[in-house]
Amino acid sequence: MLARVARHSAYRPAPVGVLLLNLGGPDTLQDVQPFLYNLFVDDSIIRLPPYARFLQPLLAQLISTLRAPKSSEGYKKIGGGSPLRRITQEQANALEEALRARGQDARVYVGMRYWYPFMEDAIAQIKQDGVTDLVVLPLYPQFSISTSGSSLRLLQQMFEADTELDSLRHCVIASWYFREGFQKATADLVERELQRFERPEEVEIFFSAHGVPVSYVEQDGDPYKEEMEQCVAMIMSRLRSRGVRNHHTLAYQSRVGPVEWLQPYTDAKIRELGAAGVRGLLAVPISFVSEHIETLEEIDMEYRELAHESGIPAWGRVPALNTNATFIDDLAELVLEKLPSTALRLGAASPAEDHNLGPPSGRVDELLQAYDRERRVLPPPVRMWQWGWTKSAETWNGRIAMLAVLVILLLEVTTGQGVLTHWLQL
Numbered sequence: 432m433l434a435r436v437a438r439h440s441a442y443r444p445a446p447v448g449v450l451l452l453n454l455g456g457p458d459t460l461q462d463v464q465p466f467l468y469n470l471f472v473d474d475s476i477i478r479l480p481p482y483a484r485f486l487q488p489l490l491a492q493l494i495s496t497l498r499a500p501k502s503s504e505g506y507k508k509i510g511g512g513s514p515l516r517r518i519t520q521e522q523a524n525a526l527e528e529a530l531r532a533r534g535q536d537a538r539v540y541v542g543m544r545y546w547y548p549f550m551e552d553a554i555a556q557i558k559q560d561g562v563t564d565l566v567v568l569p570l571y572p573q574f575s576i577s578t579s580g581s582s583l584r585l586l587q588q589m590f591e592a593d594t595e596l597d598s599l600r601h602c603v604i605a606s607w608y609f610r611e612g613f614q615k616a617t618a619d620l621v622e623r624e625l626q627r628f629e630r631p632e633e634v635e636i637f638f639s640a641h642g643v644p645v646s647y648v649e650q651d652g653d654p655y656k657e658e659m660e661q662c663v664a665m666i667m668s669r670l671r672s673r674g675v676r677n678h679h680t681l682a683y684q685s686r687v688g689p690v691e692w693l694q695p696y697t698d699a700k701i702r703e704l705g706a707a708g709v710r711g712l713l714a715v716p717i718s719f720v721s722e723h724i725e726t727l728e729e730i731d732m733e734y735r736e737l738a739h740e741s742g743i744p745a746w747g748r749v750p751a752l753n754t755n756a757t758f759i760d761d762l763a764e765l766v767l768e769k770l771p772s773t774a775l776r777l778g779a780a781s782p783a784e785d786h787n788l789g790p791p792s793g794r795v796d797e798l799l800q801a802y803d804r805e806r807r808v809l810p811p812p813v814r815m816w817q818w819g820w821t822k823s824a825e826t827w828n829g830r831i832a833m834l835a836v837l838v839i840l841l842l843e844v845t846t847g848q849g850v851l852t853h854w855l856q857l
């Protein structure tokens with residue numbers, strides 16, 4: 432009898448999966464316009480007033496077509512495409528390895544929001560593999576409606592449309608900037624890079640985060656700014672405890688479009704610091720954990736040149752964490768803590784209760800209740816082969832773009848207000 436019970440209750444580990452969510456980037460220059468289309472057609476990125484929402488695909492077509500040449504120039508300078516897919520896959524492999532080293536077999540999937548491998552494909556694979564326990568980990572340390580929020584909305588939509596998925600035990604980690612591994616690895620790199628300067632003690636530690644429009648924070652309650660400020664304060668306090676006394680600044684980069692973004696802007700701040708007599712600057716990209724166009728082109732090329740023009744000759748940049756072992760090992764610990772089966776076995780309280788920083792982790796629908804009550808339906812992504820970037824597609828894209836301009840002008844004449852004045856403001 433005893434033996435029978437033992438055989439029945441023998442612990443068979445459930446197939447465990449980790450889904451890494453990321454933004455995605457164009458692999459080649461040909462991908463730039465359709466990638467930008469996918470980005471701008473997302474209403475977490477361009478927010479139109481309700482009466483103009485039907486225009487979003489046309490507007491996305493127009494803006495992506497207009498922006499593609501400038502973006503392509505940037506991608507050309509960093510080797511003809513984004514390194515994001517390769518680095519995220521390396522992070523997935525390293526995390527799988529770190530989990531295995533801790534006795535947990537798991538498959539780590541990559542799901543991108545705007546380019547390959549798309550989230551939709553990752554979810555299809557997760558279903559095919561029969562995963563029963565899933566941890567969803569957006570690769571953004573801080574939560575923003577525009578990044579993790581957008582990916583989670585899409586995920587929630589997929590869960591809602593599929594009963595099989597909806598019953599999948601899962602836990603979403605909303606943000607993790609306060610984790611020991613992220614904090615320590617960043618502080619270690621700052622300390623190391625400071626030592627490369629001739630006069631390390633005179634260098635300004637310059638945290639540069641990707642910006643978001645002010646309206647996200649002030650009207651929609653995006654916790655991004657607050658989390659960013661907490662994150663920088665925590666890293667600085669760690670550095671202070673190691674005896675690092677340098678001044679520091681937090682500024683926001685990469686703004687797009689005509690509305691006000693979080694300030695201070697990185698470019699303005701660099702000029703201001705130069706004018707104030709700062710002669711050394713160490714840039715610390717803080718909102719993203721992989722090298723990408725905004726570290727390799729915007730910071731390493733544009734801001735470095737701007738610093739020199741502003742009278743700051745000594746320049747350095749902290750590398751992105753990528754597969755840094757301290758960072759990846761701690762992500763593995765985080766995944767183990769949040770595994771739904773672990774929480775059940777240990778009888779853990781709601782994960783929301785285990786720290787009071789940032790939004791709580793939990794099921795995707797619970798999480799989104801706090802951030803997105805409207806739950807508007809998101810469009811499926813455009814894939815390269817659909818548009819083909821053929822001559823006829825280019826012609827049609829051009830025609831659609833012209834039509835969009837016409838509709839925008841008509842709206843402006845009839846309502847007396849420009850659509851772009853509302854852009855990102857509602």
Ligand SMILES: C=CC1=C(C)c2cc3[nH]c(cc4nc(cc5[nH]c(cc1n2)c(C)c5CCC(=O)O)C(CCC(=O)O)=C4C)c(C)c3C=C
Binds near residue numbers: 514515
């Ligand atoms: C935490 C990071 C990011 C936030 C917040 C964010 C918000 C945000 N971004 C745009 C517009 C663009 N982003 C682009 C690329 C891009 N953005 C991030 C990160 C954040 N974005 C990443 C990692 C990348 C990919 C870079 C790569 O290597 O491919 C682009 C395309 C590039 C370009 O043309 O500059 C645009 C456009 C908005 C509007 C926004 C908030 C509303």
Ligand SMILES: [Fe+2]
Binds near residue numbers: 641685
């Ligand atoms: Fe961005």
